[in-house]
Amino acid sequence: MAQERLFGMSFARIYPLYVAKVERKGRSTEDLDTVITWLTGYDRAGLDAAIERGVDLQTFFAEAPRMNPDASLITGVICGVRVEDIEDPRMQRIRYLDKLVDEVAGGKKMSSILRGQPVSRPA
Template identity: 55%
Template structure:
């Protein structure tokens, strides 16, 4: 089975879109970074290094220091697909991040986004 093309996309090429989506709705880059750190365990320094290098989405999630065990609490539909039904691990991780950024842009409080 061929991998989805997003797996080979550089994380740094999509990251500005996450920031723009959040900022258009009055949210901040720092909040986006907090979400990414919560989900993956990357520190801000590690995230900066990833953004400077040619790290693709698949590597970004496969090398994540500590995927948050609470990420399984992320439920709902993203891109027309129910997250809970995504079987492929990397795609599910990507969609978790998409869902969290959507929640941020929709004005949810950070405590709810971070499943506290």
């Protein structure tokens, strides 16, 4: 039941929480957007459209232009669960994003967060 509630949460509601978290730790919204676009393939216009439309997290990831094939390199614990062990692909994508946001907020280098790929800022 809790999973279904999470899937139904609006990305527009979650995004400002991510922004507040990274800014509180001295990182920028641009850093946040970089990891979101790296993971999902959205560009800035796509993120803005998803926020404006109020899509839920399930739809946000279902409509993602291109999930990064290196997302499987994201490992670690979120909410007491190892992200690499999550069996539901929908939940795993949400937790991948949570893990990336934590890494940004934790001050990790962007090249490391992006699993060695070059940093390109969202257009």
